[in-house]
Amino acid sequence: MNGYIFLGIAIILEIFSTSMMKASEGFTKMLPSVIFIIGMGISFYSLSQALASIPLGIAYAIWSGVGTALTAVIAVLIWKEQLNLYTVIGIVLIIAGVAILNLKGSGH
Template identity: 55%
Template structure:
């Protein structure tokens, strides 16, 4: 259940970030409302995950996957370009999350 809660928190954070872009600086009411609801719900599920997952591990996964998914949304939905340096940076973030989860005693 803990990783389901973390997964929901990640998806909702990506939704919130994506609609923040669509809100045009909070000038459009519907995307702005979705941002607020998505982030409140995101932090609720993150708090549930934090009951059993160490903070550093949960936050690394949440932030890392959030960055990767938000970057994917920006390329696919908003047609923003990703250069080689950006791709390499995202690969390093993913590598850090993998290393932390599989090789660090912090994750256990």
């Protein structure tokens, strides 16, 4: 399987799991807590599989950057957190950083 498919799975599960961490309310709710632990475990496994064909710096930048940016968007859409100028600027900078790493990163 292509490393980027594994990376995509890792990102999706990391985002979903982070929302489950929020839903667990400090790990006081059992089902979201269990889903978080399982989801993050599979996310890290998928990330490790992606590293078989994607350089570490590139894979981690994409995983953490896209995960952070999409989690911020989900926080606004699902969890009704406030969107402000700093959030938007931060998301834009994360996306720009990941794009730059992919264009001129050490793995290319």
